[in-house]
Amino acid sequence: MSLFRNIGSSQPRWLFPFVVIAIVILSVLPLGRLAATGVVSALNGGARGILTDPGLWQPVYNTVVTSFFGMIVAVVLGGGFALLLTLFDIRGKSMLGFLFMLPTMIPPQVTALSWIGMMGPSSVLLKAIGLAPPLGSPQPLYSISGIAFLFGVQNAALVYLSLRAGLLALPRDGVEAARLAGASSLQVLKDIILPLSLPGFAAGAAIAFVSCVGNFGIPAILGIPASIYTLPTLIYAKFAAFDAGTFADISVLSALIGLLSVLGLLVESRALRGRDYRVIGLSGQIAVFRLGRWRIMAELLLWLIIVVILILPLTALVASSLAPAYGVPLTPSTATLHAYQEILFRQAVTRTAFVNSIGLSLATALGLLLISVLVGYFLVRGGSRFAGLIAALAEIPYALPGVVLAVAFILLFAAPIPVLGISIYGTIWIILLAYLSSFLAVSLKPVTSAFRQVDPSLEEAARLSGAGFGRRMTDILVPLVAPAAGASVILVFLIACNELTVSALLWSAGTQTLGVAIYNLDDSGSFNLASALSVLVVIMVIAMMLLLEAMAKRLPKGVVPWRS
C-alpha cells in the first residue's frame, strides 16, 4: 500500500518546483538582474553621465513624439474600423477584419520596407506608373512624421481589438432600453455606446502607445538613415559601438523605456478615474445599426483604407523584389526572380537565417507548449496561494518592450553561468531563452483558459479509474486542451518567426534570424533582396493566420487574438 503525504490536491510533488524554476529562469532572474544593474549604476553615479548627455534627450523626445502621434493615428484608424465593423451593417465584415489585422502581424521592418518601396524617388511602383519624384528628392518617410505614421499603421489593430472587445461586451438590454425610451440610433450611439466604450478606447490607446515606445524595426529602418534616433535604436547603436560603460548605459536607457511605458499606462488609468463602467446585465451582440444609403460610402472608405495601408505597400514590396536592381524601372521585360534565387539558393546568410528562425520558433513553440501545459495546470488546479503571483510574473516579460528584455538577458548572461562555467552569450541558446521568456504569456493564456473550461470531475473520474498524474495528462487533460494548445503553438511560432527586436541585440555571426537578415540586407543596400525575403515572410504570416482562422471555431473564446 502506498501512503503519500497530503495529496488531496492532484499534483505530483515535482510540479511546484518545476513551475518555480521555470518562472525564476524566464522572469525573475532577467528582470532582477536588469533592476540590480540599473540601481547599482545609479548609486555609482554612472547614470548621471548618460542622463546629463544632451545626446540622450533628443532620442527621448523623438520616442515620445513619434509614439504619441503614432497612438493618435492608431486610435483614428483602429477606432473607426472597430465602430464601423462592430456596430453597423457593413458587408464583408470578417474579410475586412482579417485584412485590417495583417499590418500588426507583419514584422515592423517589413512594414517599413514596403512603405519605402511605395513612396519616394526610388519607388519601383511609382516608377512603373511614371509618378516617381525626381531622383535626389528626399524620401518623405525618413522623418519623425514618417515614423509616427507607420507606428500608427502598425498598431491600429491593437486599438481595433481592444475597442471591439469592449463594444461586444456592451449590455444589449441597455441599448434596447434606450431605444424604447425614444432615442434615435444616433442618440443611442452618442449617449450610450460611445461613453460605455471609452475604457476600450483608452486601453487600446495605451497599449498602442506602449507598443510604439518599444518598437525597434520601424525607427531602425526609417530613422537611422536620417540620424533620427529613438530609445530602442539608441540602445542598438550604443551596443554596436561597445565600450566599457555600455552595460550601465543600456540598463539606464531600458529603464527609461520601461518608465515611458508605465507613464502611458498611468495616463490611461487617470483618464478613467472615477468612471466605474462595469457592465451590468446581459451583454451580447448589439443590434446592428442600419447605415442606409451611407453604407456604400462607408464600405468604400474602409476598403480604401485597406488598399492604402495594406495592399499598396505589399504590392510595392513585391514590385521591389522583382526589380533587377535598386532604382531600375520595373516593366514586364525587366521583372526577374533573381532576388529570390539569390536569397534561397546562393546567399549562405539568408539560408542560415531561415534555418535559425524556423528552428528557434519551433523550439520556442514546443518548449513553451510543455511549460504552459504544466504551469497552466498548476495555476488552474494547483490550488496554490502563489498562483496569482506566478501568473503575474509570467505576464511581465511579454508586457515589456523587446529591447528591455534583450538587455536583461545580455546583462544576465554576459558572464559565464556560475557553477556550470559555460557561457551562452553569443550563442543561439541566449536567443532561445529570451524567446521562451518573451512569449511565455502568449502561450500560457490560451492553455490556461482551456484548462479552466475543463470540468474538474473529468480529472477526478480518471483518478478513481486508477490513473496517475502522467496517465491523466496524456489520456484525459492534454487531449481536452489540445485545440487551444495547438493554436498557441502556431501563434508563438508566428510571432517568433517575425521577431526582430530581441534578436537584433542578441545575435552574432551565425545566429542571425530572419528579422535580422532583412534588416542587415536593407542596411547594406540590397533593397531588392530584403524585399524578396520580406515577401516570403509575409506569405508565411498569412498562411499561418489562415490556419488559425480555420481552427478558430474549435477553440475557446479569445485564443485566436483577432477573433471575438
Add this chain to the structure above:
Amino acid sequence: MAQLILDKLSKHFGGTQRAAVDDVSLTVREGGFLALLGPSGCGKTTVLRMIAGFEQPSGGAIRLGDRPLANDMTMVAPEHRNMAMVFQSYALWPHMSVAENVGYPLKVRKISSDDRRRRVSDALAAVRLEAYADRRPADLSGGQRQRVALARCLVTDPAVVLLDEPLANLDRHLRQEMEETFRDFHARSGATMIYVTHDQAEAMALATDVAVMSEGKLLQVATPEEIYARPEGRLVGSLIGQGAILSLPSPGGDVRLLDRETMQRLLKTSGGPSIDVLVRPQDVAIAEGGETAKVVSALFEGERYSLKLSLPDGQALRAFSRLPVRVGEAVPVMIHSGWRL
C-alpha cells in the same frame, strides 16, 4: 471487501470558522447501500469527497476494513483506493467513445484487450447500452450518459461505489427508471454504495440505511423505516416526511409515541414545559369533536386535497382531505398520533 468506517471525521476549509464536516462517525456495513441525506451545504458532498480521496480530512480517520485510507497526516491517493464514482455531471470524457470511457479503468489497470472488450460489453449490457458502444458522449441523452457513467463503475468490481446526486439533472420520469437501475446494480454487484442526495424520497426508496446530516454534523443513521417512524430531534423530523412540528405542553414521562387521547388532551391544555411533537398529515383527520382549525390553503393534488391549517394558537398543521374545503373556513381536526422528538 469490508466495512467502510468513518471515525470522528472532520474537515475545515481554510479561511472559514465553521467546520464543513464536524466529528462524523459512521460505519457502512459491507454491501450496504447508504444514503447521505441533508440540505445543500450540510457537508454531505465533502464527506463523499473525503471517502473518494479528493479532500484530506482535517481530523479523524477513514478505514476500509483494517486498511487505513486517510487521516489528518497521510492518505491513499484516489487512484489507489479501488473505488468508483458517478458524478453529478457524469464526468464522461468527451474525446472518447462510450466503450473507451467504460473501458478506461481497465486500460489503466493494464487488462489485456480481449478481456477488456468482454468486460466492457458485459457492463454496457447491464445498463442496456450495447448498441451505443461507438457513440460519443455528446450524442447521448442525459439518461444514457448517466448509464454510461454507471457502467464505468461496474467494470472494475470496485470495493466502494460513490454516487454524488446522480439524479439531480434528470427529469422525473427518468429518475424512476434510474432508481430501478441503481437497485439492480446494487443487488448484482454487491458493492458497498454511498449515495448523496437532498431528496428524502429518493433516499428512502433506494437505500438500506439513511444517514441524515445538517451543518456538518451527523444527526441520525437508521434504516428508512426506522428513520421515518422514529426520527430523532427537530431537524430530522422536519427533513423526513411532510410532517408539521407542534410545540405542546409536556405530558410527562418518557413515552415517545403519543396516541389520540393524549394528543387531544395536550391540544386543550396550556402552560408548563413544552415538547416538540411531529405530526404527519395522514394522522390528521377532519372529524367532528376535534379542535377547531382554520384553513390557510387548500391545494388540489388529484387524488386528494393537501391542506395547510392554522391552530387557534397560530401553530401550523398539515392535513389531507378527500372533500373540498374553502380557504378561511374553520374545520374540526382530530390528531390520531404524534411522535415526540
